[in-house]
Amino acid sequence: MSSTMRGLAFLGEGRIGLVERGIPTAGPGEAVVRSTASLICTSDVHTVAGVLPVPEGRLLGHESVGVVHEIGDGVTSVQVGDRVAVNAVTPDGTCDYCQRGLSSQCGGPLGGYRFTVQKDGNLAEYFHVNDADYNLAPIPDALADEVAVYACDMLSTPPR
DSSP, X not given: OOSEEEEEEEOSTTOEEEEEEEOXXXXXXXXXXXXXXXXXXXXXXXXXXXXXXXXXTOBOOSOEEEEEEEEOTTOOSOOTTOEEEEOSOOOOSOSHHHHXXXXXXXXXXXXXXXXXXXXXXXXXXXXXXXXXXXHEEEOOTTSOHHHHGGGGTGGGSOOO
């Protein structure tokens, strides 16, 4: 098995492209998921247009589902091989903001929004998930990945 993967990266204002990277690894409490379905969000378009500042080379995306590829020590809610969904916002679940029901503010203003803004996004063959027990949800067998992916952000973001 290859130790590299491809992902869609921000290459500078108005530019994107496929890049090759090493497959991420799971540390304690974390997971790595192999993508099976993804969507592109308007915020990805805004990021490429330069509205949301991210470093060149950062992988885009925060709407993907897949199969658990690797879990770190201490992860108990999922096992390798489980089909899972992950929300666009991946809080730690333990900080004061999370405990008060403000998980999007995890650790500070918009701190729960990590994909693309704080770390590589999930428009990639594999992606890293922090605080896996808090952020991964099993996908029911009867639900296709192409349907489940809408729950990652599309269905939880109200229209303006």
